[in-house]
Amino acid sequence: MLRSLDIRDLLIIDRLELAFRPGLNALTGETGAGKSILLDALGFVLGWRGRADLVRAGATQGEVVAVFDLPSGHAARAVLDEAGLDAGDELILRRVTTAEGRKTAWVNDRRVSAEVLRALSDVLVELHGQQDDRGLLNTRGHRALLDAFGGLEPQLDAVRAAWRERARAQQALAAAEVRLSALKAEEEYLRHAVGELDALAPRPGEEAELDARRRMMQAATRIREDIARAHAALGPGEGAEGRMGDALRWLEGAVGRAEGRLDAAVAALVRALAELGEAVHEVETAIEALDVDPAALETAEERLFAIRALARKHAVLPDDLGGFAEDLRARLAALDAGEGDLAALRQARDAAGAAYDAAAAGLSAARAAAAGRLDAAMAGELAPLKLDRAAFRTDIAEAESGPEGRDAVSFTVATNPGAPAGPLNRIASGGELSRFLLALKVCLARGASPLTLIFDEIDRGVGGATADAVGRRLAELSLTAQVLVVTHSPQVAARAAHHWRVEKRVTDGTTLSSVSALDAGARVDEIARMLSGDTITDEARAAARALLAG
Known part of the structure; x- marks a missing residue:
C-alpha cells in the first residue's frame, strides 16, 4: 500500500505531503489544477519514463519520496533480495532530478538504478486509464493475465x-x-x-x-x-x-x-x-x-x-x-x-x-x-x-x-x-472502454497479489447511473486493494473512503498546486462544485449529501 507521497519542487508543486490510506482514495479538482502532476511525480519516483522538464522553475532540483507498506510475502521482497537490498516492513523510494536532467535514486537509503525502481513498480503499482498501454490493452500480456486469473502458475x-x-x-x-x-x-x-x-x-x-x-x-x-x-x-x-x-x-x-x-x-x-x-x-x-x-x-x-x-x-x-x-x-x-x-x-x-x-x-x-x-x-x-x-x-x-x-x-x-x-x-x-477496463480489472484483481491500483479519469465520458456504477465497482475493488482514482465524476468521488482536492493558486506571480484532505463538510462542497460548477447552490449541496449517503 502507498502510505505517503512527498513532492518537492516538481513542476508547479513547491512542497506537498500526502498521506494515503487503505480503500478508495479520490483526487478531484478543476481541469488543470495539477492532478496529473501527482501521477507524474509518482511515476517519476517509480522509474517510469516520462517528461524530462520536471524541476520547478527557479529550483535547482526536484525530489519525490514514496513510502509503501511492505507486508510479509509481498512480491517486492523478491525484487529487493535480487538487488541485494534489505527489506523491512516499509519501503522508502526516493528520487532526485536536477535542473540539468541528472537523476539519482535510492531505495531504503541505498543507491539504485532506474531499472530497480521499475522492477519494484511492477509489483507495487498499476496505472489504468483510457489509453492503458501498460496493462489490459496490451494483448501481449493477456495470456499472463488469464493465467493469473485462473491460478495456473x-x-x-x-x-x-x-x-x-x-x-x-x-x-x-x-x-x-x-x-x-x-x-x-x-x-x-x-x-x-x-x-x-x-x-x-x-x-x-x-x-x-x-x-x-x-x-x-x-x-x-x-x-x-x-x-x-x-x-x-x-x-x-x-x-x-x-x-x-x-x-x-x-x-x-x-x-x-x-x-x-x-x-x-x-x-x-x-x-x-x-x-x-x-x-x-x-x-x-x-x-x-x-x-x-x-x-x-x-x-x-x-x-x-x-x-x-x-x-x-x-x-x-x-x-x-x-x-x-x-x-x-x-x-x-x-x-x-x-x-x-x-x-x-x-x-x-x-x-x-x-x-x-x-x-x-x-x-x-x-x-x-x-x-x-x-x-x-x-x-x-x-x-x-x-x-x-x-x-x-x-x-x-x-x-x-x-x-x-x-x-x-x-x-x-x-x-x-x-x-x-x-x-x-x-x-x-x-466511455465503454473505461468500463470494460474497470470490469476486467475487478475480475482479475480477485485473489491477486496486493497492488496499489491507480485509475486516471477512467470514468471520463460517462455520467449519471453509469458513473455511479463505476464508483460502486471501484469501491468494491478497494476492499481487496488500495485504489487511487483521479476523477471528475461526483458519483465516483462520493464512493471514496478518502477524498483530496487539488487546487491551483497564484502566489507572488508564481503558480503553485496544492492538495487538501477534505473533511465531511468540505467533501459536500467539493462534490456540489462537481455537480453544479463554480456557483455552489443549496440544491447542489443537497444532491451532494444524497450521493454521499449512497
Whole structure:
C-alpha cells in the first residue's frame, strides 16, 4: 500500500505531503489544477519514463519520496533480495532530478538504478486509464493475465520445466550428431593412426631408454679395443699379472735365505696381485658388456627412430604417444558406438517432446476452462456498469510452441448483439472502454497479489447511473486493494473512503498546486462544485449529501 507521497519542487508543486490510506482514495479538482502532476511525480519516483522538464522553475532540483507498506510475502521482497537490498516492513523510494536532467535514486537509503525502481513498480503499482498501454490493452500480456486469473502458475511451471527438458534433449542430440559427423569425417585417419600406434605400442620413457642404449652401443665399438689392450697388458702371461706372479715366485724362493729382508716386499706383492686381479676382473666384465651385437644396435635405432617419427607426425612428445593413442581409441569407440548413442538420445528427445506436449495440452485445457470462468465473471460485471448488451470473450488460438505453452490469448468485445467482436481498444468507445477496463480489472484483481491500483479519469465520458456504477465497482475493488482514482465524476468521488482536492493558486506571480484532505463538510462542497460548477447552490449541496449517503 502507498502510505505517503512527498513532492518537492516538481513542476508547479513547491512542497506537498500526502498521506494515503487503505480503500478508495479520490483526487478531484478543476481541469488543470495539477492532478496529473501527482501521477507524474509518482511515476517519476517509480522509474517510469516520462517528461524530462520536471524541476520547478527557479529550483535547482526536484525530489519525490514514496513510502509503501511492505507486508510479509509481498512480491517486492523478491525484487529487493535480487538487488541485494534489505527489506523491512516499509519501503522508502526516493528520487532526485536536477535542473540539468541528472537523476539519482535510492531505495531504503541505498543507491539504485532506474531499472530497480521499475522492477519494484511492477509489483507495487498499476496505472489504468483510457489509453492503458501498460496493462489490459496490451494483448501481449493477456495470456499472463488469464493465467493469473485462473491460478495456473503450477501448470505453467510444469510446462516451463518440460520445455527446458525438451530443449536440453534436443541440444544433446544435435551435439551428438555433430560429434558423430566429425568422427565419421576422420574415421579413416582414426583407424590408420590407432593401427600404427597399436603396432608400435610405445611405452612412456622408452624413447629416453632407447636413446641412452644407442649412445652406449655406439660408444662401445670405439672404446672396446683400448679396453682389450689394457686387459692384455694387465692379464696373465706377458701381462702385468703374469710378470708380477713370476716375480713373487722368485722372491718366495729367496725369502728364506734373505733373513727377513724380503718379507715386506713379498707382502706388498701379494696385496698388489689381489688388487690387480680385481682390476682384471672389472676390465673383463666391461669387455663382455661392450661386446655389442650390430643387429641389436640396428634394432634399437630403428625403434627409436620409429617412435620419434610417430611423435612428429602427430605433433606430440614421444612420452605422450600412449595417452594420444588412448584418446584416439576413445574417439574410435565413440564412432563405433555412435549410432547406438544417437538412438538413445533420439528416444530421450521424443520422450521429452511427448512430456512437453502433454503438459502444454493440460495447460491449454486449463486456460480454456479459466477463459470460460473469466467470460462468465465479466458478464456479471458488465451489467451493473450499463454494458449489459455487450459481450466479452477470451479468445484462445494455437500459437508456436514455447516455454509458456502453445496458446495465444486475446480479450475481445462486441458492444452490441450481432456486432463483430474485436480488440478492446478498437471496438469500444472511450466511455465503454473505461468500463470494460474497470470490469476486467475487478475480475482479475480477485485473489491477486496486493497492488496499489491507480485509475486516471477512467470514468471520463460517462455520467449519471453509469458513473455511479463505476464508483460502486471501484469501491468494491478497494476492499481487496488500495485504489487511487483521479476523477471528475461526483458519483465516483462520493464512493471514496478518502477524498483530496487539488487546487491551483497564484502566489507572488508564481503558480503553485496544492492538495487538501477534505473533511465531511468540505467533501459536500467539493462534490456540489462537481455537480453544479463554480456557483455552489443549496440544491447542489443537497444532491451532494444524497450521493454521499449512497
